Amino acid sequence: MATAAAGGTLVFWWPAFTLGAYDAVFFDDMLALWAVATAVLLSGALLGRRGALPWGGWLALSLPSVWIVLAIVAPRTQGFSYLHYFEAALTLVGAPMLTWLLSRVLLPDYAALPVSERWGAVAVTLVVGVLAFLLGKFNYLFLGCADFDVSGNNTPAHCAQGRPLHHV
Template sequence: MDDDETGSAGAGAATGAGTGLGPHLSRSAVIGQVVPRTAVIAGGGALAIWQPAFTLGAYNVVFYDQLLTLWAVSTAVMLTALLLRERGPRRGWMYWACLALPSVWLVIAAVVPRHGGWPDKTLFFAGGILSIIGTPLLVWVLLHLLLFGESELSARERRAVIGVVVVVGALAYGLGQLNHVFLTCGDFDISGNSVPSGCRPGHASPLG
């Protein structure tokens, strides 16, 4: 009985393919493969960018622990990729540059003298750019290495992912600027963060 039903289902699928359902099923299968991949990459990029963007909006600075977390992850992946070349990035210098960016910033921060003026401002802007732009790029590289291997996104998929991450980053920065609208000074205090200037006085809200 089960074999007959299986055979009938197979015959129906074959008939459907012959009557034009085949392309529809194929298109659905392609969508099912593409949407999760782009969604995972976009979600990972958004997850990585929101905190430095919010911090920059609320405090006008990027916290050192966010930069060092980025450095630790990128260095671990870069060393692993060097040791296991078959799993490493094979598309050229861009992958390696993304992974090396945090280490380059750390070396520059250690070498450049801190006497105020343009060196400090340059390091500040470099750290901000590294966190806001380099973090999503690094997430992109990590997801390719760890989840998708050599599979590549199409130009349209790349534009969609970049657009989503940029929008989330801009919204997070705006939320940081407008933190007084939905957060209080108590929310920052109870979470262990410094209280930003311009925050709304009050006890921790349910969001805290």
């Protein structure tokens, strides 16, 4: 369970933090989600275990690729702001789903785990995602604008002014 939760959390925490701090999910977060989803999709296909994933799992893993195709073919006008909402929904729903799917494809004894442990990994991913969002939203309590500058990130609108709080 811990392995699955850690894998899902690694993909989920930063997009949740940036959504809290910047009110946005950045393209590199979406591409990271795409990379993990595609790796799980291809791993599941190569492992060839029949029934390892339900058809809905295969569909869910293809959603990040659908997002990329939509972004390529959609006109770059104001009328297509729905893509932003699709990105946010894909990230927030996709990471816990990836935790579950990754467990199903890559852990040989997944089916033997108690249901509580299977869903526990998804729950841990969700909790860490919510906490990361809140840390992003309230970043001014423990980070300064200079911390964002030093790390190469833009400063969010509500960061604390002053020296980096975590400068070594």
